[in-house]
Amino acid sequence: MNTRSAPCFSVIVATYNWSSALALALSSVLDQTEPDFELLVIGDACTDDSEAVVTALNDPRVRWINLEHNCGSQWGPNNVGLSLARGRHVAYLGHDDLWAPRHLEAARQCFDATHAEVLAAGCLLYGPPTSGLRALTGFFPHDRFTPRHFFPPSSLIHTRQAAHRAGGWVGPDVSRTAVDQEFLLRLQESGARFASTGEISVFKFNAAWRRNAYRRRDVAEQRACLAALRENSPAYLMRELTTALRAASEDRLLRIETPLNAERGATVGAGRNQAFKGSHRPMAIGPPVVPDKAxxxxxxxxxxxxxxxxxxxxxxxxxxxxxxxxxxxxxxxxxxxxxxxxxxxxxxxxxxxxxxxxxxxxxxxxxxxxxxxxxxxxxxxxxxxxxxxxxxxxxxxxxxxxxxxxxxxxxxxxxxxxxxxxxxxxxxxxxxxxx
CATH class of the missing domain: 2.60.120 (Jelly Rolls)
Incomplete structure (x- = not known):
């Protein structure tokens, strides 16, 4: 395909065996007011019906690729997506997260206005349902990004050239910190210019905060969020911002920052998160004990x-x-x-x-x-x-x-x-x- 037919955005969705969440995430991509994108859904050796969910969309912009071997986290599928991406800009969406309809439109406007190479969209993170916790990321004091200002991949949009210059994503065996934070560090170290869209357009339901999320596969939170976005996106955002402000007044608003001394291996942390959210079994430490005494x-x-x-x-x-x-x-x-x-x-x-x-x-x-x-x-x-x-x-x-x-x-x-x-x-x- 020639350069003129290349889309403005390549959207990469890494997924692993959670088709009900994936269907909602992909719906939020197809609801975008900016239609000039391709959607690359990369399965991390999925064995469920995720492929059928993608095929049922019947949209020529959507492509399904399933890896032969499981990488254990998003770094592998994201790299495959980067190798296939044709868009001038690359955006990511976690398969259990959602975008507001203006996400890509706001990113396009921000790229045009700032000539930045890496963008952060405002992101509202939801704690477990009974916790009342919220967090906000994607904004930088004085509009200056530093490695302390972590924002998740669902908020990240960058030029394709910036990703190649940074060397792409790396796995936890060589990463200095979590793989998503490592990628941000590499983008910054390669000289990329960062900016924030200034709009909250990402809604994240962090599986690593929800015990056995991959085993329970409960998507009630995402389903309610998508329905509200479709009914009236500005009104929903206003309600959620009010909830976040109340959380701040009640000591429930989390500060998402990366410690300056976060240079450490990521394998242990990745395994801990995988075990807690139930996507992978914890490393075996022997058979369970059958009690014959207290x-x-x-x-x-x-x-x-x-x-x-x-x-x-x-x-x-x-x-x-x-x-x-x-x-x-x-x-x-x-x-x-x-x-x-x-x-x-x-x-x-x-x-x-x-x-x-x-x-x-x-x-x-x-x-x-x-x-x-x-x-x-x-x-x-x-x-x-x-x-x-x-x-x-x-x-x-x-x-x-x-x-x-x-x-x-x-x-x-x-x-x-x-x-x-x-x-x-x-x-x-x-x-x-x-x-």
Whole structure:
């Protein structure tokens, strides 16, 4: 095809086995007010019906490519997309994110006005549904980009020449930091000029903040967002900006910045995120233990999205973590279930009287009955009996304990102290024993 027929934009969508989210993301691309684009959907060795979703669009601008081998993250599909891109500019969209209809139009206007080589579109990031968290990226103080000002690939638009000069995307085995941040660093180090469109046109539902997002495949948030954008995009944006401002007033607006000392390998971080969001199984550390005696699991400072706050220690030396800001917090224990078990949870504290009584437990997404007692010493013991006899084999292969609290609160608002964190229950250890 000759140069004159090349589109203004090449849109690259990297995807892996989440066709219901992919369909919504692609719809937001086809809804663009700027029609001069090609859409390259690159499967990371997909094995689901993603190809059928793309084919059903029946749009000559759309192309499907599925890699033979899984790369484990977007860097591989994005590089393939770059090698095939014909557009003067390249834009990316995460398969579980959405664009407002003016996204590409605003980018075209910004390229014409600024002659920049790399653009950041304003992006609104949504925390897990019960967290109330929001974040904003894509804006630079004094219109000057530095490596601290991270923005996600769904916000990124660059000239094709800038990407080639930067050497494209690299994998986590050689990246100094996360692969998306590494690409921004390479663009900057190659001398590319950055600018912001100044408009919020990206809505990101970060899977790395949502436990087992790839296993649950819940797209209710994206579906509601797309419907609202189609009904009245300016009105929806105004509502969401109001929500973000309220989040800021309630200490729920996150600051998305990259530490200056972020020069570190990305393999560990990538594996951690993949395991949490459920796109890949965690690295095996041996078969799960079947309890023939009581097994106690103390608190660990492991990654848990926004379900748990950091590890703390009380005056008596008990280690614990507060649930929050999410209303639901889970812990995966290396325990196999081939028989009924009793679970005991040490509740060190509750942020508000009566919160424990109104909370509930589930194991492997099965609700379980529970009761609590207040022993002589400080805190509570929460007891539950679990009978997995009729569960599927997959449900018996691991133990995921989930605590749901009706609400979280700031100690500041309750008059306890000046702590501005959103807290629920403080959990110490968990114990699993044969019934």
């Amino acid at each position: 097994l106690r699991f103390d608190c660990e400072d492991e990654f848990a999205g926004f379900e748990w706050h950091g590890l703390e220690t009380d005056a008596g030396g008990t280690r614990f973590r507060w649930i929050g800001p999410c209303h639901q917090a889970s812990r995966a224990l290396p325990v196999g279930l081939d028989r009924p078990v009793n679970i005991t949870i040490r509740v060190v504290n509750e942020i508000q009287d009566g919160l424990l009584n109104a909370s509930s437990l589930s194991v492997n997404h099965h609700p379980v009955g529970s009761a609590w007692i207040q022993p002589c010493d400080h805190g509570f013991e929460w007891h539950a009996h679990v009978d997995p006899t009729h569960w599927s084999e997959a449900d018996r292969a691991e133990l995921l304990v989930t605590i749901t609290v009706p609400s979280t609160h700031r100690p500041l608002d309750l008059g306890i102290n000046d702590d501005r964190r959103w807290l629920g229950l403080a959990i110490g250890w968990m114990e699993v024993a044969p019934a």
